Amino acid sequence: MILKLASSITAQPFLQSLIYGAICSTIILSVCALCVMSLIFLERKVSAWMQSRLGPNRVGPRGLLQMVADGIKLIRKEDIVHDQAMKFLFNLAPCIAVAAPFAAFATIPFSENVQVVDFELGIVYVFALTGFSILGILIAGYASVNRYSLLGALRATAQMISYEIPMIIALLGVLCFTETLSLRETVIYQQTNGWNILYAPISFIIFFIAATAECNRAPFDLVEAESELVAGFHTEYAGIKFAMFFFGEYVAMMLACSITVILFLGGWLAPFGFLPFAVGSILYTVWGLFWFVSKVAFLLFVMMWFRWTFPRLRIDQLMVFCWKVLIPFSMVNLLIMAVLSTFIKG
Incomplete structure (x- = not known):
């Protein structure tokens, strides 16, 4: 389906390959980012469950937005290079x-x-x-x-x-x-x-x-x-x-x-x-x-x-x-x- 979309945009095979690669890369990167955020949250919950703790539960309903808050925190931190x-x-x-x-x-x-x-x-x-x-x-x-x-x-x-x-x-x-x-x-x-x-x-x-x-x-x-x-x-x-x-x-x-x-x-x-x-x-x-x-x-x-x-x-x-x-x-x-x-x- 993505290849057909690239073919409809241009007839040049090289440009089709570039468009196809760019779209697929964007999809994979977006899915990976969402999966990583989910995995970090789940790992913190799993560790809390194994250690009889609650885990993240403050930001958002049941702590679901904790990873978003952590991501914003890391992005806003100063980039220090000694x-x-x-x-x-x-x-x-x-x-x-x-x-x-x-x-x-x-x-x-x-x-x-x-x-x-x-x-x-x-x-x-x-x-x-x-x-x-x-x-x-x-x-x-x-x-x-x-x-x-x-x-x-x-x-x-x-x-x-x-x-x-x-x-x-x-x-x-x-x-x-x-x-x-x-x-x-x-x-x-x-x-x-x-x-x-x-x-x-x-x-x-x-x-x-x-x-x-x-x-x-x-x-x-x-x-x-x-x-x-x-x-x-x-x-x-x-x-x-x-x-x-x-x-x-x-x-x-x-x-x-x-x-x-x-x-x-x-x-x-x-x-x-x-x-x-x-x-x-x-x-x-x-x-x-x-x-x-x-x-x-x-x-x-x-x-x-x-x-x-x-x-x-x-x-x-x-x-x-x-x-x-x-x-x-x-x-x-x-x-x-x-x-x-x-x-x-x-």
Whole structure:
């Protein structure tokens, strides 16, 4: 529909692509902003529920406008950059932290007909951008010229690079069955063969744990351990730039859960093959979108549950858990998946 709108505006293919990209980017950015505001509110409510508190309940009915008030507060705060900071890199870092996970949503199939572009190498594209987001954190720590920021950035770099290894190895176990790098084709494969979590439950567990660590979420939030590093890599940031790092973290969470849903939980497919609407209809698209969002919301709740249940690991425990537990288990699991897929497919 958006492509038809772009075609009606101009006949030039290049301009059509620009208009299509601009409209899709605006929609994704707007939806992500609303989702991030909702997630922050829900996380504060979930943490309050787990700790027998009320949570935000002052601004608006039942505190629903608290996130709007916090956003206005951060935007109005003074943008402070100390004299010794590398100003260009200091300003560039939050932009990279937001842009990398945001751009990855371009290839996410939210439903059968809801996808900006279907790359044949969509999985490679997503993981390349998630790896690129490490640069934003590293640049932020380096450009701040602050020992705590630099230590937090180095921790983040070591953590994110390390946990990408078991995550990708777990992904290879899924590829043994699907034999495609297209996210859309991965969901279509599960439509006829069942959800991948049934064949690869260990891959699902390893992938989700590693994805949680990739997002720097507790209990893996060593990069901003307040008792050790003040606020980690964003110690020197304030106002809108601090909000951009916060925004990027929650967008990365949504991206990680979306990829997990696509790879293991059938994407937009309903459980048990339940299909009340004709394939290709608008209602079928809405039906698929509902199930995709529901699955992502459940995984986001699990991430919040992790944060407010498990204690933060030490840096040595964090790295030992990755290199001595997750990576060996993921390699053994990959061998089992390869043998199992060969046996099933004959």
